[in-house]
Amino acid sequence: MFDLLILGFSEIFQLRILIIIFLGVIVGVLAGLIPGFTVAMAIVLTLPLTFGMDPIAGVAAMIGVFVGGMSGGLISAALLGIPGTPSSIATTFDAYPMAKNGEPGKALSIGIWASFLSSIISLFLLVSIAPQIARFALMFGPWEMFSLIIASLTIIASVTGKSIIKGLIAGLFGLLIATVGADPISGISRFSFDLRALRAGIPFLIVLIGMFAISRLLVLLEQKELTKDSAEKQKDKLESVKFVLQPLKTLRIVLSKPGNLIGASTIGSIIGAIPGAGGSIANIVAYDQAKKWSKKPEKFGTGCEEGVIASEAGNNSTVGGDLIPTVALGIPGSAVTAVLLSALMVHGISPGPLLIVNEPNIVGGIFFAFFVASFWMLITQFFGIRYFMKVTLVPTHVLVPIILFLCVVxxxxxxxxxxxxxxxxxxxxxxxxxxxxxxxxxPAIIGVILGPIAEVNLRRAFMSDPDWTLFLTRPISLTFLILAALSIAFTIWQTKKSNARTKMIN
Amino acid sequence: MGEILIGIVIIILCIIIYFQSGDFPYFNEVHLNAGSFPKLIAILLAFLSLILVISKVKELLSKRAELEKVDVKVYVKKLIKEYKLVFFTLFSLLGYIFLMQYIGFIVTTILFIIVTGYVIGPKSKKDLLIISLVSVIITFSVYAFFQNVLHVRFPTGVLF
Incomplete structure (x- = not known):
């Protein structure tokens, strides 16, 4: 089970790669910290920088950004009560009151330890579960793969966003974008409308940069007054905050609540593994569950230690969870892992259930890079937190054109x-x-990346046997399709219920 | 309102894709050819968009009374004020992309960052100086990195 990790150790443990991961973590922390700048954006923009590296170094850099970004939101959440990323919303519930009660150092260091330890727990889950799932997935024929993709897309559509029909439209739109360009089987050029720009298809990464980075920046511009206000507020607040971090004392606090930590990390990992659900959901669910399990639930929200641990453990452990389907099945659960997969594809490595068998050093590298990144995250957070805080002062009008320029490059x-x-x-x-x-x-992004795989598998299925009922009679394939139908039905039911409730209140 | 427009645009797109999918050359594929998968997606997407459009139109009709009260002029003014910078940035980005091949990468980038930053941000001389400095430093460092480390050749245009 751990042979992959050992293999990864030999790949990653070189000074050059360790430094690359370190830089990645710093970039990630900064991205998580600056309100309006997301982890997905940071990872998209680091990708071009990794083209010159070998695949392992490139992937390692991106894992660094991912891990750092998940923990970066902690700083602004704890000190300002403003989540730097959606993944740290629940962190503001307890870490901010704790900081206001005069213990900002304690809130930060508990959060850092919880992030670190939960990353390690989720890594353990990743290393033990992913190879099993991949081995199981080796039995999949094209029918199962197609149904699996359908299931993941519908789950993503139902988990993200407010309306299932819009989610499904977005997902299908993504699939449609992916059909532009050369047909994956016969190579015929499709839907290029005689435009030279479209003949090579619409590259996945461009869709990603456009949809995740450029659109985010545009949104930032319209709420400009709002962000300017909050930026000014941060200015006087952050500079006045003084705190002492107590790494050892807080480590003891975190370790004295093992149930809390392990529970939240497991929830985070499971939620991370569900396509579409990431840190933003995990951190709230983990917090909620910790409150339910706690002996003193009334203390939550007033700055209690358990609340900080649960929320930060919840969001950081999604990294490991998110990597499970990515590594084992080649199905990314979020925009971030989608970039990771496309980075592999840029280097000519095709993701899928065979990845672990064919490229064990890459998979081991991913695992071990995750381990190293968690350590770097711990170190940079404890030593660099004072400097990181200054970065929130970068004004929007400087940030926006520069990031736009980086997108173009x-x-x-x-x-x-x-x-x-x-x-x-x-x-x-x-x-x-x-x-x-x-x-x-x-859903649109995942649709674009999974579209060609879905099409190839659908057509392969029909080539080997024209009987379409096979999708319904092969048990694993049927399970996936039922899962897809259930996720749609459940979401519709849930929306109806909540609609009825709001009507009752009105 | 926006949803209805998006829905209609998507439906039109689906129709185009659907009818474009018919005339791909056949090889020896008996059951599914290059056009089958796009056709399937187009049908599903058009169907879902239609549902969305219908439900939104219904919603709009039920709110018609409220809508008639809204003054169009005031509404448009408010809209322009809210999205002024978004439109500006989109146009400057388009200009940047378009001019890059004629004037060259370095000059257009520096101009783009300064102009966009200046219009979005406060209009003091100090800010202009800062954004100019930042833009020059960023442009040259990114240019040097990609040119030397990754051997990317950026468009040069007439100047550089």
Missing amino acids: GTFVLNNRLTDLYILLIMGIIGYLFTKYDFALA
Whole structure:
């Protein structure tokens, strides 16, 4: 079971790669810290920088960003009560009151330890579970793979966003975008409408940069007054906060509540493994559950230690959970792991159940990079937290044009094509309209990356046997399809229920 | 309102895709050819969008009384005020992309960052100085990194 980890050790434990992960963690922490700048954005923008590296170094850098980003939200959540990323919403419930009660150092260091220890727990789960799932998935034929993709897309559509129909529309739209360009089996050019820009298809990464980075920046601009206000508020607050971190004392506090820590980490890992559900959901659910299990639930919300542990353990452990389907099945559960997979594809490595068998050093590298990144995260947070705080002062009007420029560079570097930049602009506009009208972006992104795989498997299935009922008679395939149907039905039922409730209140 | 427009646009897109999918050359694929999967997606997507459009139109009709009270001019003014910077940034981004191939990467990038940053941010001389410095430093460091480490060749245009 741990041979992969040992293999990864030999791949990762080189000074160069360790430094790369370190830099990745710092970038991630900064991205998590700056309100309006998301982890997905940071990881998308680091990708072009990794093109020159070998695949393991590139993936390691991105894991660093991922781990750092998940813990970066802690700082602004604890000290300002403003979540830097959606993943740290529940952190504000207890860490902020604790900081206000005069213990900001304690709140931060408990959060850092909880992030670190939960990462290690989720790594353990990842290392032990992922190879089993991959081995099981080796039995999948094209029928199962197709149904699995359908199931993950519907689950993503129902978990993210407010309306299932909009989520499904976004997912199908993603699948449709993916059909532009060369047909994956016969190579015929499709839907290029005689435009040179479209003949090579719409590259996944450009969709991602446009939808996740550019559209986010546009949203930032419209609420400018609002963000300017909060930025000014942060200024006087952050500079006045003085605190002492007590690493050893707080480690004892965290370790004295093993049930709390392990429970929250397990919840986080499981939620992370569900496609579409990530840190933003896990951190609230873990907090909620910790409250339910606690002997003193009334203390939650007033700055209690358990609350900080649960919320931070919940969001950081999603990293390990999220990597389970990514590594074992080649199905990314979030935009971040989607970038990770596409980074592998850029290097000519095809993700899927065979990844562990064919590229054990890459998988081991991912596992061990996660381990190293968690350590770096611990160290950088404890030593660098004072400097990180200054970064929230970067004003929006400097941040926005620079990130836009980095998006343009990232897109251009991908294929050295100027026409891709127009696609980027259009994708940015589509992404912006989608966010404006509450269409979730995650299903669209995952749709684009899974689209070609779904199509290839569907057609392979029909090539080997034209009988379409096989999708329903093969038990594993049927299970996935039932899962898909259930997730839709459950969401519809839930929306109806909550609608009825709001009507009752009105 | 926006949802209805998005829905209609998507439906039109689906129809185009559907009818484009018919005329791909066949090889020896008996059951599914290059057009089958896109067709399937287009049908499903159009169906769901239709449901969305219908439900939103219903919603709109039930709110018609409220809508008639809204003054269009005031509404548009408010809209422009709220989204002024979004539109501006989109246009400057388009200009940046378009001009890059003619004027060259370095010059357009520096201009883009300064102009966008200046319009979005406060209009003092100090801020202009800061954003100019930042833009020059960032542009040259990114350029140097990609040119030397990754051997990417950026468009040069007439100047550099």
